Amino acid sequence: MDIMPGGVTSPKGFRASGAHIGIKAVKAEGVAPPKDLAVLVSDAPAVVAAAFTTNRVKAAPVLWSQRVVARQAPVRAVVVNSGNANACTGDRGLEDAIRMGEATAEALGVEAEEVLVASTGVIGVPLPMDVVLRGIPQVCSALAATPEAGEACAEAIRTTDTFTKQAAVRMEIGGQVVTIGGMAKGSGMIHPNMATMLAFLTTDAAISREMLNRALKASVIDSYNMISVDGDTSTNDTVAVLANGLAGNPVIAEDGPDFAAFCAALHALNTHLAKLIVRDGEGATKLMEVVVRGAADVDAARRLARSVTTSNLVKAALFGADANWGRVLAAMGYSGAPFDPAGVHIRFTSPGGSVTLMEDGEPLPFDEDQALQVLRESEVRVEIDLADGDAQAIAWGCDLTYDYVRINGEYRT
Structure with missing residues (x-):
């Protein structure tokens, strides 16, 4: 399966945005401020499948996003901040994660339970919610379906990463062109059973929730769960895939050639992103x-x-x-x-x-x-x-x- 340039905006019906809102400090005068908030939106309700950290200490956004996925209902958006993990922050941390989801939902005109939330960065520090709540509408107002918007989104989820990690794959299913796009972040605290990594994948494939979940779980075992940088497993690990069905292919609801083709493409993309994470391991040269x-x-x-x-x-x-x-x-x-x-x-x-x-x-x-x-x-x-x-x-x-x-x-x- 050939990997091609692209990202989360490559499939039909997905828009993205990323910007600096003030969570991360500006490094130096004259240097572009680091992006620290990303929003990803599906124009149609999307089936979701996800996997989360196996660490017993789970960050507040992981707890919220697990609830969203457990509803077994469509989702519409993902909001991600970098620079602060919102982990080990107690009841306030969970309240802040919920507020991130609610603020994003309000800006997009959807329900809070349709929004996944993720965070990455320093552990044990409360989020600057005044900054976050001001920044979410700003980032949502800049949503676009362009490659540049996808790049900005991928850049905004970085922490110690030295480059953005994104790609796409394309295949034909049922006579229709189907695309899967993805972005990831990760550089340190990388260890099997996922890592301090976030990965978000989008696809315009029409596929049932059950089959999407099967495809993702099978792929994670031999991609993200097979990488290691330093033996540390994070509190915030999340990988999620959203499928909005806008490619118009017959719904993949059972085993067969269509499901096999989708699984092969998804796994090729996940493996590519996983290897990029290791290649960018903190301080790594090989x-x-x-x-x-x-x-x-x-x-x-x-x-x-x-x-x-x-x-x-x-x-x-x-x-x-x-x-x-x-x-x-x-x-x-x-x-x-x-x-x-x-x-x-x-x-x-x-x-x-x-x-x-x-x-x-x-x-x-x-x-x-x-x-x-x-x-x-x-x-x-x-x-x-x-x-x-x-x-x-x-x-x-x-x-x-x-x-x-x-x-x-x-x-x-």
Whole structure:
């Protein structure tokens, strides 16, 4: 499935906007103020499916949005602020999240229960609601269906991200062109079972709520749940997809070729956005893809791949371009997944070449200069072949750099 330029305004019937309203401080005179409020609207009632953080500590907007989704009714809009997570803020935090939804609903002429709310940023600080409530009508008044509006929306949900993350896919279903667009944010506090990440997807596909939910849950398992930057799972993670049916395709209400095509497109987009999040990991210089093949079952393959991507020692070796295969094997060993060490093959590959480090559980002599050439590239794949079965999985991570410590040491200041 080919990924194309675009974003949340690519499908029919979606408008977006993003602006600086004053939640984030202006960094310097003469520098454009950072956008910090985003609004996304469907012109028609949209079916919604969503997944949220598995952290027991859930931010106020997550609690509100879970209620909205649990209604199993159409939604019309999403409002997102950045710079403040509205997490660990008690009763006031939930009241503020509800007020964000109500203010957005009032500006759009819809019901508050039709508005998803999300926040991202510093934990434990109340939202400046005077700023937020003044800013929401301002941002709603600028809603547009243009690529530029989608870009502004994607920019407004960023925190430590260094670039906006958005894309789109297109397919034909029932003789009609169907589009899925998406935007995401995430750079730190990224770990399996989602991350400090937000992802919002829009589609003009006509699809039932049940099938949309199935498609999203199946995709999340092998996309956002397979990325890690630093082993921290956030309080605010949210991924939601809105489907307004304006493409005019026959409603996807059961298994079949149409549902399969939609699932493939949705998963391609989610995987692309998930990899962008890892590529933009705080301070990261390299994207690591870990491929596990020949595992006993899919669960074992996923656990092994994720254990390697989350190992600080593997991540540090990647930063230093050190072909330390022992750290890979050790991370596999403490993953809790069953495998036979005597059947392990390990290779590092990249645009710089390939180097095999282990075969049938035995280390191989290798050329250090060749390994250095492989590991100096900005994208490195760790290929692990086992002799335990036919299952496979892919996980994504990044290197651990000095800048990660600097960024997070200064995060609140």
